[in-house]
Amino acid sequence: MNMQLIREQFPILHQDINGHPLIYLDSAASSQKPRSVIDAVKRYYEWDNANVHRGVHTLGSRATDAYEGAREKVAKFINAASTQEIIFTRGATTSLNLVASGYARAVCGEGDEIVITPMEHHANLIPWQQAAKATGATLKYIPLQPDGTITIEDVEKTVTDRTKIVSVTHVSNVLGVINPIKEIAAIAHRHGAVMVVDGAQSAPHMAVDVRNLDCDFYAFSGHKMCAPTGIGVLYGKKALLDGMEPIEFGGEMIDHVDLQDATWKELPWKFEGGTPIIAGAVGLGAAIDFLTEIGMDAIEQHEHKLTAYAYDRLSTLDGITIYGPQQNRSGLVTFNLGEVHPHDVATVLDTKGIAVRAGHHCCQPLMRWLNVSSTARASFYLYNTEEDVDRLVDALQETREFFGYAIG
Numbered sequence: 001m002n003m004q005l006i007r008e009q010f011p012i013l014h015q016d017i018n019g020h021p022l023i024y025l026d027s028a029a030s031s032q033k034p035r036s037v038i039d040a041v042k043r044y045y046e047w048d049n050a051n052v053h054r055g056v057h058t059l060g061s062r063a064t065d066a067y068e069g070a071r072e073k074v075a076k077f078i079n080a081a082s083t084q085e086i087i088f089t090r091g092a093t094t095s096l097n098l099v100a101s102g103y104a105r106a107v108c109g110e111g112d113e114i115v116i117t118p119m120e121h122h123a124n125l126i127p128w129q130q131a132a133k134a135t136g137a138t139l140k141y142i143p144l145q146p147d148g149t150i151t152i153e154d155v156e157k158t159v160t161d162r163t164k165i166v167s168v169t170h171v172s173n174v175l176g177v178i179n180p181i182k183e184i185a186a187i188a189h190r191h192g193a194v195m196v197v198d199g200a201q202s203a204p205h206m207a208v209d210v211r212n213l214d215c216d217f218y219a220f221s222g223h224k225m226c227a228p229t230g231i232g233v234l235y236g237k238k239a240l241l242d243g244m245e246p247i248e249f250g251g252e253m254i255d256h257v258d259l260q261d262a263t264w265k266e267l268p269w270k271f272e273g274g275t276p277i278i279a280g281a282v283g284l285g286a287a288i289d290f291l292t293e294i295g296m297d298a299i300e301q302h303e304h305k306l307t308a309y310a311y312d313r314l315s316t317l318d319g320i321t322i323y324g325p326q327q328n329r330s331g332l333v334t335f336n337l338g339e340v341h342p343h344d345v346a347t348v349l350d351t352k353g354i355a356v357r358a359g360h361h362c363c364q365p366l367m368r369w370l371n372v373s374s375t376a377r378a379s380f381y382l383y384n385t386e387e388d389v390d391r392l393v394d395a396l397q398e399t400r401e402f403f404g405y406a407i408g
């Protein structure tokens with residue numbers, strides 16, 4: 001990858017923060033946007049903007065083409081069988097809630113099981129808690145190994161014939177663990193359960209093939225993969241989506257409406273009540289073009305190399321604890337520096353122009369398992385370089401000296 005060319009595409013990266021060139025290491029929370037995405041959204045509003053699906057006028061059909069064209073790009077990007085399986089949502093959170101409300105509540109009852117892991121983001125945890133409470137199902141957890149990974153043996157032990165749903169994150173936003181989704185899906189299916197995947201940290205960083213994974217649902221957010229905020233995707237197998245009732249009702253999603261009853265449009269529109277996120281979808285389509293042109297495999301390799309480099313260099317710092325496995329990890333490193341509070345680490349780094357995240361990363365149960373209240377996290381994307389890592393390590397070295405008393 002030509003790093004200079006890639007970095008030139010991201011206008012936001014070329015500024016000073018607190019007197020230093022910005023080093024953005026918080027892409028796991030939200031990625032930056034390339035010029036092509038910003039321009040696509042701008043062009044849409046300047047030339048094509050109108051509501052979709054209803055207008056007979058030219059702008060209406062241009063907006064519809066742009067919106068439905070983006071759906072085709074998404075379907076191709078994750079290798080879905082058809083655009084009917086691609087539902088636009090507000091993001092991974094909304095997508096997972098749609099499955100928990102629209103599917104889980106319909107199929108689960110007393111004595112049934114929903115299986116997840118302790119490494120889940122709150123977005124792939126609380127919807128299942130709520131669905132379990134509402135239906136009398138039991139929420140079960142596949143245990144974690146000391147390095148934060150799960151084993152296939154434990155999946156085999158946890159999933160039973162009472163299990164209706166297995167929902168696991170593809171990639172952990174804290175540990176960087178990459179879960180063996182295909183193997184877990186096979187186990188789930190053997191027991192008649194469906195496989196739900198939280199793809200918020202995988203879709204942006206690796207080639208994803210939902211048919212090869214054989215997952216039943218796959219959720220992700222646009223804003224973590226170079227697209228605007230407010231747009232996301234739920235992929236679902238057509239047969240399952242066909243069997244589900246919508247959970248939002250109103251315009252756009254209906255076929256025929258009487259005073260007492262109504263019927264729904266076909267897939268995917270029956271799940272897209274109200275005016276959809278048109279400009280967001282246009283931005284997501286442009287983001288997919290951008291990422292595809294560079295190549296998802298090239299992006300994955302770049303991040304893999306960069307993360308290995310970061311892991312090695314960070315490991316040399318006195319008093320640092322790095323969480324998660326050393327091997328087979330995605331593009332992020334979560335750590336603590338002795339007893340220094342991660343918020344203090346992030347604050348000092350910010351004075352040096354370096355943006356990292358500190359907190360519980362929407363994973364409070366995982367923090368408890370790690371026995372910490374919070375951590376710092378540096379996360380990488382296609383625009384980060386070894387120089388960024390060097391600046392981070394140097395800055396952490398200075399932070400360590402500054403807080404030396406707390407490291408011991």
Ligand SMILES: *Cc1c(COP(=O)(O)O)cnc(C)c1O
Nearest residue numbers: 091092093121123173198200221
């Ligand atoms: C960010 C994230 C989510 C939630 O995504 P939103 O865009 O906030 O809806 C869910 N799961 C994981 C693993 C994430 O990193």
